[in-house]
Amino acid sequence: MPDATNRLFAVACMDCRRNLLTVERIRDREIAVLVDHLRACSARERLGDTPMLGDVMACVRVAAVAQA
Numbered sequence: 892m893p894d895a896t897n898r899l900f901a902v903a904c905m906d907c908r909r910n911l912l913t914v915e916r917i918r919d920r921e922i923a924v925l926v927d928h929l930r931a932c933s934a935r936e937r938l939g940d941t942p943m944l945g946d947v948m949a950c951v952r953v954a955a956v957a958q959a
């Protein structure tokens with residue numbers, strides 16, 4: 892595996908700024924974690940029963956993490 896693919900993304904909540912996930916890829920399971928946090932954390936009523944990915948991502952901050 893080339894090192895170039897070895898990249899992580901840190902996903903943080905925009906409201907409380909807590910780091911929620913550090914993952915290689917954001918998949919359904921990760922989205923579910925984010926939705927759970929956003930529902931518990933924020934006063935936002937944006938997220939419905941089946942939130943769109945764009946709505947979820949609008950509530951979090953994603954940053955690339957350089958691995959040592």
Ligand SMILES: [Zn+2]
Pocket residue numbers: 904905906907908909928929932933
């Ligand atoms: Zn939060």
